[in-house]
Amino acid sequence: MTLATRSEDEVTVAPDDVVEDEPRTPRGWWRLALLLVGALVFVFPFYYMIVGSLQKTQNQSLSGALPQPGNLTLHNYSEVNAALDLGRALINSGIFTGGVLLATVIFGVLAGYALAQLHFRGRSLLFVMMLLLLMVPFQLLIIPLYVLIVRNYGLGNSYLGMIAPFAINSTAVFIFRQYFMQLPKELFDAARIDGANELRILTRVALPLVRPALLTAMLLTFIGPWNEYLWPFLITKQQRMEPLAVALANYMNTVQSTVANPFGTILAGAFVLAVPAVVLFLAFQRYFIAPNIGSAVKG
Amino acid sequence: MAQIVLDRIDKIYPDGTKAVDGLSLDIPDGEFVVLVGPSGCGKTTVLRLIAGLEPISRGTVRIGDLVMNHVAPKDRDIAMVFQNYALYPSMTVRENLAFGLRMRKTPKPEINRRVRDAASILGLEKYLERKPAALSGGQRQRVAMGRAIVREPEVFLMDEPLSNLDAKLRVSMRTSLAEMHERLKVTTVYVTHDQVEAMTLGDRVCVLRDGVLQQVDTPQNLFDRPVNLFVGGFIGSPSMNIITAKLTKDDGGAAVSFAGHRLAIAEDVVQARPEIEAYFGRDVVLGIRPSAFEEASLVDETWARMSVTTHVTESLGSEIHVIFVIDAPPVEHKDVADLAPATEEGEAAAALYKGKSVWTARVDARSEARAGDRIELGVDTRSLYFFDPGSGLAIGNKQAPAPRPARRGTPAAALQGQR
Numbered sequence: 001m002t003l004a005t006r007s008e009d010e011v012t013v014a015p016d017d018v019v020e021d022e023p024r025t026p027r028g029w030w031r032l033a034l035l036l037v038g039a040l041v042f043v044f045p046f047y048y049m050i051v052g053s054l055q056k057t058q059n060q061s062l063s064g065a066l067p068q069p070g071n072l073t074l075h076n077y078s079e080v081n082a083a084l085d086l087g088r089a090l091i092n093s094g095i096f097t098g099g100v101l102l103a104t105v106i107f108g109v110l111a112g113y114a115l116a117q118l119h120f121r122g123r124s125l126l127f128v129m130m131l132l133l134l135m136v137p138f139q140l141l142i143i144p145l146y147v148l149i150v151r152n153y154g155l156g157n158s159y160l161g162m163i164a165p166f167a168i169n170s171t172a173v174f175i176f177r178q179y180f181m182q183l184p185k186e187l188f189d190a191a192r193i194d195g196a197n198e199l200r201i202l203t204r205v206a207l208p209l210v211r212p213a214l215l216t217a218m219l220l221t222f223i224g225p226w227n228e229y230l231w232p233f234l235i236t237k238q239q240r241m242e243p244l245a246v247a248l249a250n251y252m253n254t255v256q257s258t259v260a261n262p263f264g265t266i267l268a269g270a271f272v273l274a275v276p277a278v279v280l281f282l283a284f285q286r287y288f289i290a291p292n293i294g295s296a297v298k299g
Numbered sequence: 300m301a302q303i304v305l306d307r308i309d310k311i312y313p314d315g316t317k318a319v320d321g322l323s324l325d326i327p328d329g330e331f332v333v334l335v336g337p338s339g340c341g342k343t344t345v346l347r348l349i350a351g352l353e354p355i356s357r358g359t360v361r362i363g364d365l366v367m368n369h370v371a372p373k374d375r376d377i378a379m380v381f382q383n384y385a386l387y388p389s390m391t392v393r394e395n396l397a398f399g400l401r402m403r404k405t406p407k408p409e410i411n412r413r414v415r416d417a418a419s420i421l422g423l424e425k426y427l428e429r430k431p432a433a434l435s436g437g438q439r440q441r442v443a444m445g446r447a448i449v450r451e452p453e454v455f456l457m458d459e460p461l462s463n464l465d466a467k468l469r470v471s472m473r474t475s476l477a478e479m480h481e482r483l484k485v486t487t488v489y490v491t492h493d494q495v496e497a498m499t500l501g502d503r504v505c506v507l508r509d510g511v512l513q514q515v516d517t518p519q520n521l522f523d524r525p526v527n528l529f530v531g532g533f534i535g536s537p538s539m540n541i542i543t544a545k546l547t548k549d550d551g552g553a554a555v556s557f558a559g560h561r562l563a564i565a566e567d568v569v570q571a572r573p574e575i576e577a578y579f580g581r582d583v584v585l586g587i588r589p590s591a592f593e594e595a596s597l598v599d600e601t602w603a604r605m606s607v608t609t610h611v612t613e614s615l616g617s618e619i620h621v622i623f624v625i626d627a628p629p630v631e632h633k634d635v636a637d638l639a640p641a642t643e644e645g646e647a648a649a650a651l652y653k654g655k656s657v658w659t660a661r662v663d664a665r666s667e668a669r670a671g672d673r674i675e676l677g678v679d680t681r682s683l684y685f686f687d688p689g690s691g692l693a694i695g696n697k698q699a700p701a702p703r704p705a706r707r708g709t710p711a712a713a714l715q716g717q718r
Contacts, residue, residue: 186385189352194399194446195373204398208389 049274053077053267057260076268079259084239084247086272093226093243093273096162100225101218103167108217111168112176113202117188127177130170139230141165146234157237166225172217179213180206215284223277244273301363301376301453301486302328303349308358310344310510318344320510322358329484333501335491337533337638341510342490346456349488350379362454373402375454378447382459384439386431392418392442393427399450417445420479437468444476448483455487461496473499494534498522506530508637528584528634528691531684537589537620538638540658541630543688544585546578555585555683558627558656562603564680572695575685583694584630586684589620592660594668595675602677609672610657618661621668621676625656634691 024032048065055064056073080086114120115127145165155161183206191201207214226245233246242250248269259265303326310319318341326332334342347353349360351372360367367375378399386395396417400410418424421441431439440460447455461469461476477500480487491497497504498518506513506521506529514526518534525531531539544557553564553575569575595604613620629635660676668674685694 184383184385186381186383187387189347189350189372190379190381190385190446191387191398192352193350193372193377193379194450195402196398200402205387205389 046274046278049267049271053264053271055261055264058263060263076261076264077272080251080265080269080272083259083265084242084251084269086244086269088240089242089244089247090272090276092159092241092247093245095159096228096232096243097222097225099159099163100166100169101221103163104169104172104221105214105218107168108172108176109202109207109214111173112178113180113198113206115173115177116180117201117206118198130173134170134174138165142230142234145231150235156235157241158235159241161235162232162243165231166228169221172221175213175217176210179210183209219280219284222280226277227273244269248273302326302361303454303486303488304359304361305345305349306359306361308345308348308360309356310341310348310353311356318510319348322507322510322512324505324512324515326486326488328486331480331487331489331500331502333489333491333497333504334507335494335497335504335533336507336513338492339509340507342492342507343458344510345507346379346458346488346490349454350377350456351375376452377454377456378450378452379456380443380447380458380460382462384431384443384463386439386442386446388431391428391430392423392434392445395431395442396427396445396449399446413449413451417448420448421445436464437472440464440472444479448479453486455485455489457487457489459491460489462491462493476500494536498534504534506533524693525684526693528586528630528632528686528693529637531586531686531693532635532638535588537659537661539586539588539684540625540656540660541584541586541635541686542625542627542656543582543630546575546581546583546685548579553579555583557585558625560605560625562605562678562680562683564603564683565601568681568683572685574695578685578687578694582688584632584686584688584691586686587658587678588682588684589659589661591679591682592621592662593677593679594662594666595677597663597665598677598679603680605676605678607658607660607674607676609668609670609674611670612668614664616664618664619666619668621660621662621666621674623658623660624652625658627656628654629656632688632691 051065051067053076054067054072054074056071056075058064059068059071111130115123115130149161149164150156153161153164155164187205188201191205196204228243229245229249232243233249236242236246239247239250248266251269252266303324305322305324305326308319308322309317311317320341322345324332334345336342344353348355349362351367351370355368362375362377387398390398393414396414397410400413405413414427415424418427421444423438423441423445426434426438426442431442434442440463443460447457461472464472473496480500489496489500498521501518503515504518504521505515508529514521514530516524521530521534525534528541532541542557544555546555547553551563552566553569555562555564592605593602595602607621607623607625609621610624611622613622662668662676666674686692687694
């Protein structure tokens with residue numbers, strides 16, 4: 001059999017759309033101004049954090065918002081580093097956050113896939129229960145969780161104890177379920193006929209298609225454990241186990257009066273805490289795009 | 300190689316919908332069987348039941364000599380082509396083709412050989428490293444086909460594989476499909492709603508309605524000897540003209556009359572179908588295919604004559620479709636209603652013709668018929684179809700295995716239908 005390769009089969013790839021600058025209308029100017037104001041409102045705290053962290057002596061007046069050449073120093077950073085070992089605290093934060101992320105993604109993907117694609121008795125009930133769990137505030141669970149994890153499991157003062165309560169994130173499960181449900185049913189049918197088991201279908205067929213969702217979920221999850229204060233504070237007993245957020249808070253309460261510019265050192269610590277989150281967002285924002293699911297089906 | 304045997308299979312969805320009802324079908328090894336029917340008739344469901352993508356409610360499915368009811372799709376040695384192709388978007392064409400073989404732990408050199416072969420059969424060599432997103436619809440369709448071929452399965456299942464292609468490509472792919480089946484001789488079950496595909500591709504064609512098998516036969520037999528009004532109306536394009544008519548017999552011989560027209564029926568037609576005798580003096584549903592008409596001047600006097608006013612003519616180059624109005628209401632029968640689900644357009648058209656029947660006659664391109672003309676048509680009375688106005692069954696079709704009533708709902712309603 002010969003199938004004619006037809007010329008109309010050739011796919012021409014359209015060149016990237018070139019967006020030309022159009023002259024702005026008055027409305028355009030208004031819109032730009034509004035956006036600028038909004039951007040300033042959001043950027044200012046970051047800006048002030050940096051400026052404040054570099055001040056030799058605290059300047060709370062309005063002029064302090066602008067960097068003064070005579071009043072600049074990196075001393076605050078070494079001060080906060082000496083007091084709470086920034087490197088160690090960052091590593092703790094990293095392990096805590098990384099562990100939560102890993103668990104969130106692994107369990108989220110597995111549970112999301114099962115809730116979306118597998119058919120088993122009680123699936124809808126399970127899903128509803130999971131959604132109900134979302135409504136319970138974490139603060140309500142802290143005491144039973146503490147008893148369970150520290151007393152029963154003996155996981156006090158350990159990374160595992162820090163990670164455990166956040167390991168399964170029902171929001172992530174929900175997001176993954178929705179994404180897996182959007183994929184065309186025939187893809188899964190085809191893979192099943194091709195002889196792939198469910199785990200293979202998940203890893204080889206489904207996951208590559210929801211990669212943007214994976215990254216979105218990871219980025220959104222990242223900020224939670226990275227900034228989490230209450231739970232690690234409860235569970236850590238030694239300073240060498242404290243994540244940065246906890247260490248910084250403790251520092252504010254105890255040692256800040258002993259340094260020249262307490263305000264500046266706190267801002268320096270806050271800056272160190274904020275940098276990874278900002279860097280991650282900037283690095284991955286291009287992944288916030290629509291997935292290329294459409295090419296699976298039709299022409 | 301494998302035969303497929305479906306034995307009284309039912310599919311009832313959890314919401315109570317009966318998608319397939321007591322379907323029995325034997326497909327011998329190497330046969331190309333087409334399942335056809337209007338949308339929602341359960342044809343795709345049958346395919347999915349054979350594939351094992353959905354569990355069967357009752358009955359047995361055999362592929363080869365094995366009962367497959369509880370066998371996973373991957374262990375049935377089948378390959379399926381989906382309407383929307385279902386290519387894996389994250390893999391290249393080569394990986395798409397190889398996926399099923401890799402999952403079965405086929406040795407690498409063997410995989411490479413089969414992928415190369417399939418790619419050359421389908422003309423995909425140039426595109427092996429591309430991803431589906433960079434392929435045209437026709438190419439994707441070929442990859443989907445290739446994914447089935449490389450597996451060298453016992454059975455091909457195809458779910459409307461050509462319906463997403465443009466008309467020209469569809470015709471060329473249809474030919475390729477026929478050639479491919481001729482070459483590979485693999486048992487194939489093919490689902491389509493397009494009766495041209497069904498007639499041209501199928502060794503045998505199964506007509507389904509509401510999950511009930513109406514008739515299984517060769518395309519020609521389906522056309523010549525439909526078991527009931529539904530099959531008669533569904534097969535053939537343009538579709539059969541039908542009307543409620545009175546069958547009479549007097550000194551001049553047998554005749555059928557409707558709306559002021561009277562068609563004499565040749566004696567041998569009655570002799571060939573003695574069951575017709577029982578209907579003399581009664582109403583029947585008369586079916587005349589557009590191809591049974593011809594311009595009167597072009598045929599001999601054994602053809603009955605009918606004088607009509609042309610409403611519209613459609614010239615197709617090789618033939619002309621003459622559309623005319625018959626002064627009688629359209630046949631109201633369940634079989635007819637099932638053919639064309641009530642649509643607003645349909646109702647608008649019905650209103651336009653004020654409850655009259657619209658017929659189509661296919662005449663030779665030499666005909667000079669123009670819209671508004673009064674023309675004389677010849678009717679080939681040897682190819683008239685007669686149906687019982689109650690049951691809708693063909694009269695005098697010895698093959699007709701009284702089909703079970705196609706009724707959703709209570710058993711009582713089903714019983715009523717049977718009477």
